[in-house]
Amino acid sequence: MSLRTGYDDDLRLAHVIADQVDSLTMSRFKALDLRVETKPDLTPVSDADRTAEELVRSQLARARPRDAVHGEELPDTGHGPRRWVVDPIDGTKNFVRGVPVWATLIALLDGDQVVVGLVSAPALGRRWWAAQGSGAWTGRSLAAATRIQVSQVDRLEDASFSYSSLTGWEERDRLPHVLDLMRRVWRTRAYGDFWSYVLVAEGAVDVAAEPELSLHDMAALVPIVTEAGGRFTSVRGVPGPFGGSALATNGRLHDDALALLDPLPGVHL
Structure with a gap:
């Protein structure tokens, strides 16, 4: 390169x-x-x-x-x-x-x-x-x-979704939201940690999310996803690695995934 x-x-x-x-x-x-x-x-x-x-x-x-x-x-x-x-x-x-x-x-x-x-x-x-x-x-x-580069999948029904564990969502009273997303997508797998997000950047996975992460967990992942053409916010729509959680997508699916994960009031979808 x-x-x-x-x-x-x-x-x-x-x-x-x-x-x-x-x-x-x-x-x-x-x-x-x-x-x-x-x-x-x-x-x-x-x-x-x-x-x-x-x-x-x-x-x-x-x-x-x-x-x-x-x-x-x-x-x-x-x-x-x-x-x-x-x-x-x-x-x-x-x-x-x-x-x-x-x-x-x-x-x-x-x-x-x-x-x-x-x-x-x-x-x-x-x-x-x-x-x-x-x-x-x-x-x-x-x-x-x-x-x-990220994938070109543009329907949740055709998307592959990766997460880390269901217990994390349950502990933060967000399990119903992630289950709504899981029911919509084509495939779910718990690749977990950094692996979920680099797979989004490679186009092998279309959506990845975790309910609680720190800055050190996310910072390096953000430019890899976004420079590959994707989008990275918190699960409530805060851009970048500063919202305490992560939602990374190929960009085309971001608004639909965010809507199911309960965005903050005023977040543009």
């Missing part, structure tokens, strides 16, 4: 960092001495999560010392309009059980815009990335990349 944006160097840096993190996380994947703890929110965290985030932060401190950093495991650092957002291992439950569907997520925000996003899933041998204005891509490296 050829880069043509003002964030070329940042995207290249994200790839370099991801290469180093992939080596670390793969060395701990299925390791017999992997240490797993439970965080206050009752979700698991492994020694690989923390070490991977420390590695990303150390590389950013050297290469982008003026930029702020927000991560899942460690306190925020720095101030200013440019902020890197890191999820060292998205899919930790898969990671600790030996399921290969997990990834490192690296994003760059410039103000309130996510301008770079990279998802690296080394156990799958896959990587996805996008920079503002340069399209969305997949491949093993910048030099070996294929451009990706």
Whole structure:
């Protein structure tokens, strides 16, 4: 691929960092001495999560010392309009059980815009990335990349919908809404985590949604979906990764899906 944006160097840096993190996380994947703890929110965290985030932060401190950093495991650092957002291992439950569907997520925000996003899933041998204005891509490296695009499906009745779990929707009193959507679509599968959203960007899935997510879960996914021609909001219509939940579609189906998921008053459909 050829880069043509003002964030070329940042995207290249994200790839370099991801290469180093992939080596670390793969060395701990299925390791017999992997240490797993439970965080206050009752979700698991492994020694690989923390070490991977420390590695990303150390590389950013050297290469982008003026930029702020927000991560899942460690306190925020720095101030200013440019902020890197890191999820060292998205899919930790898969990671600790030996399921290969997990990834490192690296994003760059410039103000309130996510301008770079990279998802690296080394156990799958896959990587996805996008920079503002340069399209969305997949491949093993910048030099070996294929451009990706969302599907052209334009009816929910023909759509494939991916989610993570029904219990999350039930816990937030939104189960009836997602069941309405599930009844309308052609196919449902719980691919979960980052996997649902990169499949939307590739055109293999048409709609993906989760009822509660944090900024670090979503930031890297937003430009990959939107640069592939899709749309990314919260399940109530808040644009980007700032609404506390996620609805990603090929764009053509977004309004119909949003209408079933109970949009906020005043959201344009």
